[in-house]
Amino acid sequence: MSTGGTGAARLQLEGVSKRFGGLQVFKDITFEIPPGDLLGVIGPNGAGKTTLINVISGNLPPTQGRILLGKQNVTGKPVYAMSRMGVVRSFQQTNVFRNASVRENLARALRFSGAEGGSWRGIAELLEALGLAARLEEPAEKLPYGLQKMLGLMMAYATSPKVLLLDEPAAGLERRERARVDALIDHARNALGCAVLLVEHDMELIRRICPRIMVLEAGSVIAAGAPDEVLSRPDVIEAYLGPGDSEGP
Amino acid sequence: NSGCELKLGMIGPLSGAATSWGVALRSGAEFGAAEVNKTGGLPVGAEKCKVSVVSYDSKYTADGAAAGANYFASQNVKFIIGPVGSPEATGIKPVAQRNGQITFSTAYAKNAIEPQFPLAFHELSGPATWAPPLAKAAKEKFGFQSIVCVAPNDQGGTDIASVDAEAYRAVGIKASEEYYQRGTTNFAPIIQRILNQNPDAVDTASSPPGDAATMAKQLREAGFNGVIGRLGGPGTAEIIRAVGGVEKLGNFYWLEIVSTDDPGVKALWEEYKELMGQPAPDNTLMIPAVASSRLLLKAISKAGTIDDAAKVAEALRSLPVEDKNLGKGEWTGQKIYGINQELSFPVGMGLIINGKTVGVQKIDTVEAR
Amino acid sequence: MTGRRRGRLVGAAEITALLLCVVAFATPWLTHNLFVLSVINQILIATMAAYSVHVMLRMNLLSFAVPAFMAMGGFAGALVAKHGGTNVLLVGGVSFLVPALIALPLGILILRLRGVYFVLVTYIFSEILQLLLFETPHLTGGSNGISGIPAATFLAQSFSSSAAVLQIAAGLALVATVVTAALCQWCEQPFAAIDENETLAASLGLVIWRFKALGFVVAAGLAGLAGLSLVLMLLTAHPSSFSPLSSVNYITYAIVGGRASILGPAVGSALLVFAGNIFSSQGEYSPGFFGVLILLVVFIARGGITGAVHTLWSRRRKQPASLAASTKLQDLA
Amino acid sequence: MHGIISAGIIGIGLGAQYALLALGFTLIFGVLGVVNFAHGGFYVLGGYVGYWAVSSAGLPYPVAVLAAVVATAALGYLFELVFVERFVDEQLATMMLTVGLYLVMSTGVLAGFGPEPADFAFPVTGSWHGGGFFIPWANLIVLGVCVLAIAAVYLVLYRTDLGRALRALADDRPVARAQGIRPHLLFPLAFALATGLAGLTGAVVTPILTLSPHVGDSVLATSFMVVILGGLGSVTGSTVAAFVVGLIEAYSDVYLGGSKGALALFLLVLLILIAKPSGLFGREARRA
Amino acid sequence: MLEIDRLEVRYGGITALRGISIEVKEGETVLLVGANGAGKSSLINAVMGLVPAESGTIRFANADLSSLSCDRRARAGIGYAPEGRRVFPSLSVTDNVLAGAFGLGRARQSEALSWLHESFPLLAERGNQLAGQLSGGEQQIVALARAMASFPKLLLLDEPFLGLAPVWIARISEAIRAMQRLGTTILMTEQMARPALKLATRGYVIRGGEVRRSGPVAEIRDLALADEYL
Numbered sequence A: 001m002s003t004g005g006t007g008a009a010r011l012q013l014e015g016v017s018k019r020f021g022g023l024q025v026f027k028d029i030t031f032e033i034p035p036g037d038l039l040g041v042i043g044p045n046g047a048g049k050t051t052l053i054n055v056i057s058g059n060l061p062p063t064q065g066r067i068l069l070g071k072q073n074v075t076g077k078p079v080y081a082m083s084r085m086g087v088v089r090s091f092q093q094t095n096v097f098r099n100a101s102v103r104e105n106l107a108r109a110l111r112f113s114g115a116e117g118g119s120w121r122g123i124a125e126l127l128e129a130l131g132l133a134a135r136l137e138e139p140a141e142k143l144p145y146g147l148q149k150m151l152g153l154m155m156a157y158a159t160s161p162k163v164l165l166l167d168e169p170a171a172g173l174e175r176r177e178r179a180r181v182d183a184l185i186d187h188a189r190n191a192l193g194c195a196v197l198l199v200e201h202d203m204e205l206i207r208r209i210c211p212r213i214m215v216l217e218a219g220s221v222i223a224a225g226a227p228d229e230v231l232s233r234p235d236v237i238e239a240y241l242g243p244g245d246s247e248g249p
Numbered sequence B: 001n002s003g004c005e006l007k008l009g010m011i012g013p014l015s016g017a018a019t020s021w022g023v024a025l026r027s028g029a030e031f032g033a034a035e036v037n038k039t040g041g042l043p044v045g046a047e048k049c050k051v052s053v054v055s056y057d058s059k060y061t062a063d064g065a066a067a068g069a070n071y072f073a074s075q076n077v078k079f080i081i082g083p084v085g086s087p088e089a090t091g092i093k094p095v096a097q098r099n100g101q102i103t104f105s106t107a108y109a110k111n112a113i114e115p116q117f118p119l120a121f122h123e124l125s126g127p128a129t130w131a132p133p134l135a136k137a138a139k140e141k142f143g144f145q146s147i148v149c150v151a152p153n154d155q156g157g158t159d160i161a162s163v164d165a166e167a168y169r170a171v172g173i174k175a176s177e178e179y180y181q182r183g184t185t186n187f188a189p190i191i192q193r194i195l196n197q198n199p200d201a202v203d204t205a206s207s208p209p210g211d212a213a214t215m216a217k218q219l220r221e222a223g224f225n226g227v228i229g230r231l232g233g234p235g236t237a238e239i240i241r242a243v244g245g246v247e248k249l250g251n252f253y254w255l256e257i258v259s260t261d262d263p264g265v266k267a268l269w270e271e272y273k274e275l276m277g278q279p280a281p282d283n284t285l286m287i288p289a290v291a292s293s294r295l296l297l298k299a300i301s302k303a304g305t306i307d308d309a310a311k312v313a314e315a316l317r318s319l320p321v322e323d324k325n326l327g328k329g330e331w332t333g334q335k336i337y338g339i340n341q342e343l344s345f346p347v348g349m350g351l352i353i354n355g356k357t358v359g360v361q362k363i364d365t366v367e368a369r
Numbered sequence C: 001m002t003g004r005r006r007g008r009l010v011g012a013a014e015i016t017a018l019l020l021c022v023v024a025f026a027t028p029w030l031t032h033n034l035f036v037l038s039v040i041n042q043i044l045i046a047t048m049a050a051y052s053v054h055v056m057l058r059m060n061l062l063s064f065a066v067p068a069f070m071a072m073g074g075f076a077g078a079l080v081a082k083h084g085g086t087n088v089l090l091v092g093g094v095s096f097l098v099p100a101l102i103a104l105p106l107g108i109l110i111l112r113l114r115g116v117y118f119v120l121v122t123y124i125f126s127e128i129l130q131l132l133l134f135e136t137p138h139l140t141g142g143s144n145g146i147s148g149i150p151a152a153t154f155l156a157q158s159f160s161s162s163a164a165v166l167q168i169a170a171g172l173a174l175v176a177t178v179v180t181a182a183l184c185q186w187c188e189q190p191f192a193a194i195d196e197n198e199t200l201a202a203s204l205g206l207v208i209w210r211f212k213a214l215g216f217v218v219a220a221g222l223a224g225l226a227g228l229s230l231v232l233m234l235l236t237a238h239p240s241s242f243s244p245l246s247s248v249n250y251i252t253y254a255i256v257g258g259r260a261s262i263l264g265p266a267v268g269s270a271l272l273v274f275a276g277n278i279f280s281s282q283g284e285y286s287p288g289f290f291g292v293l294i295l296l297v298v299f300i301a302r303g304g305i306t307g308a309v310h311t312l313w314s315r316r317r318k319q320p321a322s323l324a325a326s327t328k329l330q331d332l333a
Numbered sequence D: 001m002h003g004i005i006s007a008g009i010i011g012i013g014l015g016a017q018y019a020l021l022a023l024g025f026t027l028i029f030g031v032l033g034v035v036n037f038a039h040g041g042f043y044v045l046g047g048y049v050g051y052w053a054v055s056s057a058g059l060p061y062p063v064a065v066l067a068a069v070v071a072t073a074a075l076g077y078l079f080e081l082v083f084v085e086r087f088v089d090e091q092l093a094t095m096m097l098t099v100g101l102y103l104v105m106s107t108g109v110l111a112g113f114g115p116e117p118a119d120f121a122f123p124v125t126g127s128w129h130g131g132g133f134f135i136p137w138a139n140l141i142v143l144g145v146c147v148l149a150i151a152a153v154y155l156v157l158y159r160t161d162l163g164r165a166l167r168a169l170a171d172d173r174p175v176a177r178a179q180g181i182r183p184h185l186l187f188p189l190a191f192a193l194a195t196g197l198a199g200l201t202g203a204v205v206t207p208i209l210t211l212s213p214h215v216g217d218s219v220l221a222t223s224f225m226v227v228i229l230g231g232l233g234s235v236t237g238s239t240v241a242a243f244v245v246g247l248i249e250a251y252s253d254v255y256l257g258g259s260k261g262a263l264a265l266f267l268l269v270l271l272i273l274i275a276k277p278s279g280l281f282g283r284e285a286r287r288a
Numbered sequence E: 001m002l003e004i005d006r007l008e009v010r011y012g013g014i015t016a017l018r019g020i021s022i023e024v025k026e027g028e029t030v031l032l033v034g035a036n037g038a039g040k041s042s043l044i045n046a047v048m049g050l051v052p053a054e055s056g057t058i059r060f061a062n063a064d065l066s067s068l069s070c071d072r073r074a075r076a077g078i079g080y081a082p083e084g085r086r087v088f089p090s091l092s093v094t095d096n097v098l099a100g101a102f103g104l105g106r107a108r109q110s111e112a113l114s115w116l117h118e119s120f121p122l123l124a125e126r127g128n129q130l131a132g133q134l135s136g137g138e139q140q141i142v143a144l145a146r147a148m149a150s151f152p153k154l155l156l157l158d159e160p161f162l163g164l165a166p167v168w169i170a171r172i173s174e175a176i177r178a179m180q181r182l183g184t185t186i187l188m189t190e191q192m193a194r195p196a197l198k199l200a201t202r203g204y205v206i207r208g209g210e211v212r213r214s215g216p217v218a219e220i221r222d223l224a225l226a227d228e229y230l
């Protein structure tokens, strides 16, 4: 296993805003994630979580504000540059190279990232744990949904990121497989020293692994702090959890 | 002896916008062949050869024509009527020379024939030959002082319009040139540009018939009352139709590559119909093709070989130019191309004056040679 | 470069393509039939041009710029041969490099465009180049082109006969095949990734524009070689040889041959150029025959000719294919 | 000043013609994702059917136009059903099929009508003159037809079930089928609609310009340029782009000359696309 | 209403459903639970006609579906919200919903639209936006509304809660209940078992393409929430 941690870096957002024409998606977001830390981001649908990830990862330029990686200002850098500097995202909808085999998918992640730390050795153990090791030669499109999702996560991981942005990694996964997401995140934090930003609607998962969370609503942060504390605030319940306790799978 | 077979090749555009020219050329060659076959074949040495025509579609491109020459070489075809256009002539010259094939092109290119290609012949006289006398005649008839020559921006246009313009200037007419992109369908902006120059006359030079017709029509629609000329290509019928009749066309003059009102030429259409069993194509380019096929066959007979192009070329140059329908002509070209291999017959100038057809006058091109 | 399958041999398709060039080179010793030589020469030219299309198709980009780059290569080669020197290596090098160098800045501008937008821009580029040829008579001879080009030479030998011209074309095609194969091999994974999912590839760190630009530059160079061979065949550089609409032909060759393998361009060009020559002797119905042929091939051979053959082949040999796959397990870790 | 206005009038005339041309092309291309290389072929065929109906069958011109629309639509319907339908998701294959069809069609027209331009004249001649300007009546009629056709297509595409269904099919065929939409019925219909429009354009425009078997070649390039410049699949976009192209062409041709004008037009279109990579009205629908 | 008998579905070499039999009575809401890859989506897609059945029969409203194409089935009264949303990205939100009500006639369409606008105000607010630009959860709403827009007799919902915030799950559940009140029969799959179980009347536990357990919700609740069924 690689020691990873050496290249770890802190992700910092300073007053970042994004608007699409007339629609202000979010405004003045400020937070930081130190290496090895995990920040959970929750919020109702359409709150701007995916857009936030898009802005950090370089898929979209921010309208305002600065994004810092360590001491370096990385605002507005293109996606591949962000990725090469170690800021890598996963996708909300399964996103893999459907015509390529699982192996080719992973090989591409290793090759494209050009990361020195990345190697088959480094990910072999995790592949086993995620249930992908046995299906390396299958075309990705033939995998069941859950494994495609795992593959997508695994590809982000294989680039040896410093900052991992996960967009609903557990959505659509069946309960037991969600534990594998936990394992992957732990791995990223501990083995690679990754700063992780996790967007998720599964409150059980959030409660289980997030030391702190942030609630995004209509484009602003309405609460931040430890999960138990935040999730019991009435405004969060009102805006996000809803009256009935329908949470959890 | 029925063993001898002579194949005449025809290379020209048989698809695309210039198809009608290729078809005309082929018909001319076929007619020439049929005439000889009717007499029992072409005497070559001791044999009488049956003449047939094979054709190849050059698509109006240099490489198409070159490929055609090679195709004919593989079929042992040494004598080619065509190609038609300038790009084709450019493409075929070196290849045909290499293959030992005689060509008879109709291209108006400035270098349609050249001294270094002794096997390349020219089927009809080019703009450098007929433009000066026609420009002079037009000036005498209509008395205009300024003219704009319009043509497509490729070789098929520039090589003619520029010569036309030069000829007008030589007789003291203020001439300018306008080139449009080939493929233009609506000429309204070009017409506007021409009208902005306020010329007395407009010459559509070698624009394709359809283009020339549209231009003539749009000129008249825009209120242009001056003279329209056409020193370049055929297509008078289309122009008259497009404008809506001779009356609306007003003043118009055009080049006929042969003097079509001559009784001899007129007779050719009848002969064609009788011999071939169908009407001749409605395109005068057929006439020089007939003349050059006849002359070529005569030369082959005289040289007594169906393989040696150089020998036939020699015979061709030495033959007097005398055609059954076109009358007397001559070999020209020395002054313009540096080689005397252009088959020249008198050309014609067609006239419509004040909305009335005057007919085609014979124009002697002797001065320019 | 971890994880990439190393040491993989050059595939059967690449070898076949190279062999075909060698055979083409040898034809003058097999036959003197001028038509055969002429058709093979045309096929070689078409194949190089279709390679140019093929390289871009690997990245899911359909390029109509082939005639433009052919013209650049052809005219550059013609000018060098006339005023510089006629050595094949010099002329060939120039006709590869000039279009390639022009393609670099151009590519940076237009490779952001995708799908049909890219198609249109490349088509427009071909139109622009054609017009530029007309508008620069001092350099390119304008609408008359450049004629009187001396034959190419190599080691004091002059290539002027049809057979020699063919052999030059075969040599250039061999180079083009090697370049195409090397590029497609080396960039196989990036190209496939760009083809399938650009967003994902970028977010894994692939510098997309770099590969697209590389492909575009090489494609331009390949087209330049094709243009040069055309010019050498005709001994004339004429604008009408590079008409924008002729790009449709090269695209047709590449697609009908099949885009999955490097053999596609060669097979497509061979079939269609040969058929085109045969049809041309059928007079004005030739485009019709050609059209019917295209309809038939596309209708019958899904994925192009090589694609259809491949499908048939792998259907017959399903077992060995999956076996081969499982042996690759060992290069994990 | 006078010249500027005249050129503007000419540009609008060209624009109307281009808009009409582009309409059928957008429909097939934007909606079915098929690049129809035979578009120019249907334009020419429309012209010849109209010509035949007037000159041989002796029908009045409006009826001839109708006949042209029906004939081209029927051929388009058949072609899509027999050939395109099987390959509808493969853009390259459909492109090749239409290339093949175009070659066959233009050869057919050549064989049927000969290579010379046909004698097909617009029944209305003359121009409207006023204030030193003139507009041929025929151009005004084309402008009217153009407006009507655009309005009709716009309504069909954006205000009816049929249009919605077509666009849904183009986006995601299986899911669209699962909504009860019948691709085997609708795609040929859409294709027929589009080729019918090309036929209509041919029957209306060729008598004003020229009708010969190969006038379709340049039609394709123009339609293509207009449609992409406007932004894929946007009827509004391609209409606006048609007038933009028409005006640029008019001004550059008038002030720079035909050849340089074309160069200027192409350069401008190139610049527009570099600045706006998804066309004037393109909207990016998919996102990360 | 829906009877599936010994249905088998294969993808090349992989058998996804091994002779599965399931019944959904009129007005019922049946929930399919099972691990990833158990074959739930395959079953739904087979009913819709999007994947061919290798063997076995599917009967709907006493008619055999096997000879009917996908679109015929839709017109026979089956509504479908596919896995992973699959909205029509280049259609506006309103057009997406109306595409679901294809061929119903203007009156019914506007009726459906106003009903759906009431349940999902988002649809009205964002009516003109392209569906492809919506957030994941918003797209899910559009996909559901599209499936409901034709007031189908049988509604197939493949993971309707995927990616929805808890508060939205409650809202969607409300809309599904409204469908139930209209008498709609529903067959759904869901990984978020808890809220799904609240809606269902009966359930099937599927594993490896076969039915493991079935019964009223009360009976399978514990099983579905526990890990054993894997």
Ligand SMILES: Nc1ncnc2c1ncn2[C@@H]1O[C@H](COP(=O)(O)OP(=O)(O)OP(=O)(O)O)[C@@H](O)[C@H]1O
Binding pocket: A020, A023, A025, A043, A044, A045, A046, A047, A048, A049, A050, A051, A052, A092, D287, E133, E134, E135, E136, E137, E138, E163
């Ligand atoms: N390209 C775009 N153009 C216009 N609006 C957009 C675009 N992309 C996103 N939006 C809007 O921005 C808002 C935020 O979207 P985003 O995808 O970030 O939400 P989210 O928090 O990830 O929601 P979910 O949990 O449903 O995935 C949404 O209302 C969406 O419609």
Ligand SMILES: Nc1ncnc2c1ncn2[C@@H]1O[C@H](COP(=O)(O)OP(=O)(O)OP(=O)(O)O)[C@@H](O)[C@H]1O
Binding pocket: A141, A142, A143, A144, A145, A146, A172, A174, E011, E012, E014, E015, E016, E034, E035, E036, E037, E038, E039, E040, E041, E042, E043, E083
């Ligand atoms: N297109 C396909 N090609 C090949 N195999 C497939 C395909 N679709 C599904 N499968 C296989 O069929 C099996 C059942 O898949 P299905 O999608 O029905 O499961 P599911 O229960 O819906 O899972 P999930 O909860 O992840 O959605 C899986 O093993 C899967 O790999």
Ligand SMILES: [Mg+2]
Binding pocket: A049, A050, A051, A092, A167, E135, E136, E137
């Ligand atoms: Mg999201």
Ligand SMILES: [Mg+2]
Binding pocket: A145, E040, E041, E042, E083, E158
């Ligand atoms: Mg599923």
